[in-house]
Amino acid sequence: MTANERAFARALESLPGGVSSPVRSFGAVGGTPRVIAAGAGAELVDVDGERLLDFVGSWGPLILGHAHPEVLSALHDACERGTTFGAPCPGEAALAERVIDAYAGIEKVRFVSSGTEATMSAIRLARGVTGRDLVVKFAGCYHGHADHLLVQAGSGLATFARPSSAGVPEAFASQTLVCDLDDERGLADLFTAHSERIAAVIIEPVPANCGLLIQRREFLADVARQTREQGALLILDEVISGFRLARGGAAQLLGLEPDLATFGKVIGGGLPVGAFAGRAELMDHLAPEGDVYQAGTLSGNPLAMAAGLATLDVLEREDGWTRLEDLGRLLEERLTPILEAGRLPARLVRVGSIFWLSLQEGEAPRRADAIEPVAATRYRELFHGLLSRGVALAPSAFEVGFLSLAHEYEHVERLEDALEQVLGESGEA
Numbered sequence: 001m002t003a004n005e006r007a008f009a010r011a012l013e014s015l016p017g018g019v020s021s022p023v024r025s026f027g028a029v030g031g032t033p034r035v036i037a038a039g040a041g042a043e044l045v046d047v048d049g050e051r052l053l054d055f056v057g058s059w060g061p062l063i064l065g066h067a068h069p070e071v072l073s074a075l076h077d078a079c080e081r082g083t084t085f086g087a088p089c090p091g092e093a094a095l096a097e098r099v100i101d102a103y104a105g106i107e108k109v110r111f112v113s114s115g116t117e118a119t120m121s122a123i124r125l126a127r128g129v130t131g132r133d134l135v136v137k138f139a140g141c142y143h144g145h146a147d148h149l150l151v152q153a154g155s156g157l158a159t160f161a162r163p164s165s166a167g168v169p170e171a172f173a174s175q176t177l178v179c180d181l182d183d184e185r186g187l188a189d190l191f192t193a194h195s196e197r198i199a200a201v202i203i204e205p206v207p208a209n210c211g212l213l214i215q216r217r218e219f220l221a222d223v224a225r226q227t228r229e230q231g232a233l234l235i236l237d238e239v240i241s242g243f244r245l246a247r248g249g250a251a252q253l254l255g256l257e258p259d260l261a262t263f264g265k266v267i268g269g270g271l272p273v274g275a276f277a278g279r280a281e282l283m284d285h286l287a288p289e290g291d292v293y294q295a296g297t298l299s300g301n302p303l304a305m306a307a308g309l310a311t312l313d314v315l316e317r318e319d320g321w322t323r324l325e326d327l328g329r330l331l332e333e334r335l336t337p338i339l340e341a342g343r344l345p346a347r348l349v350r351v352g353s354i355f356w357l358s359l360q361e362g363e364a365p366r367r368a369d370a371i372e373p374v375a376a377t378r379y380r381e382l383f384h385g386l387l388s389r390g391v392a393l394a395p396s397a398f399e400v401g402f403l404s405l406a407h408e409y410e411h412v413e414r415l416e417d418a419l420e421q422v423l424g425e426s427g428e429a
């Protein structure tokens, strides 16, 4: 038995599924997850000392790679001053100002400790402000695990959503309406059927939790227009895309200006942070100014603020977004011919530093229901083929990969070589 197998067997004894979050298990691909001892730059090191080239990046936060020296040094300084105060700290206003400065239409920010809390609280605020209850989400978009957001795709246009987890009361799920992506007519039908009852429309502007489902600009513009015309609030869930795709998030890239935006992942520089933000007129409905309650013992934590600020400092100073786009373009140029020549149907879908392998024939899908189930079977083989060659992608066909500023030309080449072996004629998984 390897140290890794022993460590995971031990975890299975005390943690459900051996993990603290289900996506980390290898449920979808089979096998034993690597138990990680350390990370440095673009690499992970498991408890056996085996090094893995990492394209998961802790599922999005690590835009500078693992253990970036400036983030560590900021954390070290902050630690020495204490880890939490339960009182205002200067880092909160400093990070809030960075968000306000970067993101169009935002005047105030509330910090929380996860993306889940950010979207959950933004929706409570939208309901409090509008006095309406219903929320529209899009099939395939993930907004964290709050009860009313954990609902599946409804296929009928005006059907109420079904919970996609046991333990979510129908009564909660019934407050969420589900629309298909790429379908402005479907949204119009929902607004017609539930006129003046919809508080908010929430969407990932670049949906990246069910493959990478790149949306038409006209569709997103139409979602924004309809939402405004109907007196509902538009919430852009930028938990993945915020500070990753551009300084001003996907909104900047796509020319959108939401009423509320949610952040997480990159904004915390690898520590547990989320945030939601909007115009002062909306945000001032939050307690203690207003009557929408929201709170958190560790919200605005000084360590988390320091890690977030250090991350944004490096991104801005090094023109990180341009570098990541260049790296992404390189990845696309190098991988596309290999995928086209390989023995599986495969295409690289990419926006900036977010990429996904679509393992089916034809155009890249734009909707969750356009992803063929066979893609998951093909992915198992690809995933293990790469892992056995020291390259870590996410253990699910529906998860995206992330590039970081720690990735260099040689890392792209290593992925390219591994992929060529796995997909090549002689490749065996």
Ligand SMILES: *Cc1c(COP(=O)(O)O)cnc(C)c1O
Binding pocket: 113, 114, 115, 116, 117, 119, 142, 143, 144, 145, 204, 209, 237, 238, 239, 240, 264, 265, 274
């Ligand atoms: C990850 C994610 C969330 C949830 O964030 P957690 O920090 O995992 O709670 C919400 N929305 C989107 C778009 C995400 O990718």
